[in-house]
Amino acid sequence: MTSGALWTVVRASGTVDLVLLTLVVALGVAVIGHGPVRRTPRFVFQHLHRDASLLAVALLVAHVVAAVLLVHLDVIPAVVPFTSATRRVYLGLGVLGADLMALIAVTSMIRRRLGLRGWRRLHWAAYVAWAAGVVHGAAPGTDRRVPWIAALDVACVAVVLAAVAVRLSRQPRQHPVRLVAVGAGTAFVLAGFVLWMHVTPLPLLTSGS
Amino acid sequence: MTTHGHVAYRNRSLRAARITSALLATVTTAGLMLTSHLLQVANPSQAAVVPGTHPPVVSAERAPR
Numbered sequence: 001m002t003s004g005a006l007w008t009v010v011r012a013s014g015t016v017d018l019v020l021l022t023l024v025v026a027l028g029v030a031v032i033g034h035g036p037v038r039r040t041p042r043f044v045f046q047h048l049h050r051d052a053s054l055l056a057v058a059l060l061v062a063h064v065v066a067a068v069l070l071v072h073l074d075v076i077p078a079v080v081p082f083t084s085a086t087r088r089v090y091l092g093l094g095v096l097g098a099d100l101m102a103l104i105a106v107t108s109m110i111r112r113r114l115g116l117r118g119w120r121r122l123h124w125a126a127y128v129a130w131a132a133g134v135v136h137g138a139a140p141g142t143d144r145r146v147p148w149i150a151a152l153d154v155a156c157v158a159v160v161l162a163a164v165a166v167r168l169s170r171q172p173r174q175h176p177v178r179l180v181a182v183g184a185g186t187a188f189v190l191a192g193f194v195l196w197m198h199v200t201p202l203p204l205l206t207s208g209s
Numbered sequence: 210m211t212t213h214g215h216v217a218y219r220n221r222s223l224r225a226a227r228i229t230s231a232l233l234a235t236v237t238t239a240g241l242m243l244t245s246h247l248l249q250v251a252n253p254s255q256a257a258v259v260p261g262t263h264p265p266v267v268s269a270e271r272a273p274r
């Protein structure tokens with residue numbers, strides 16, 4: 001496989017994986033709790049959450065393998081976060097997200113041995129993995145200057161924030177101040193993400209300048 | 210709901226979940242192919258650069274205004 005084709009695999013698998021991870025997190029937020037969700041049994045959402053997670057992990061493996069083959073990364077920078085010589089922070093965030101996803105996948109397979117409480121605590125790492133993946137995908141030097149990719153990044157953040165906000169706002173004995181705080185927090189994080197994408201641009205090199 | 214009705218409802222829901230999972234896998238594959246195509250035809254001045262390399266130098270005429 002040529003380096004151009006490998007680079008396309010890295011970019012496409014990363015982009016689609018971010019969308020899948022967003023779906024996984026949104027479904028994960030939806031399946032917390034007991035009883036049916038909008039007349040649909042909760043296990044249907046759990047089934048979809050698990051299958052989407054497996055697809056996301058498969059794409060992640062393709063993304064990492066293609067990136068390792070392309071950049072000729074050593075084993076340590078590909079596994080240990082923030083040890084890469086190039087793009088230490090943003091590549092490190094991607095590695096951190098991948099490590100956490102692997103941890104979540106393994107602990108979900110041995111959930112009965114871990115116990116529900118231990119597994120649930122570890123599962124909180126999914127939010128960190130998703131956030132690390134978003135920043136890794138929208139970092140300077142990625143495809144975020146392509147308009148539809150930038151829109152996709154913002155949409156992914158908006159979907160997860162909306163899912164969390166809806167979840168928080170549906171808790172029993174809700175205080176109006178808390179509802180306002182949830183709404184304001186959601187808007188603040190989304191605006192912060194869009195601002196971050198604007199203030200960390202990749203300089204365009206033109207031969208005429 | 211009777212026990213029989215409950216089992217039938219459960220089976221229908223499970224089948225719907227399986228069909229949706231299969232659809233998700235198909236949509237993901239199609240999305241992967243479409244994304245690959247769209248990224249290949251994207252403006253090189255906007256596209257991602259391989260880590261460790263510099264962004265492509267584009268002529269002033271091709272640079273987005």
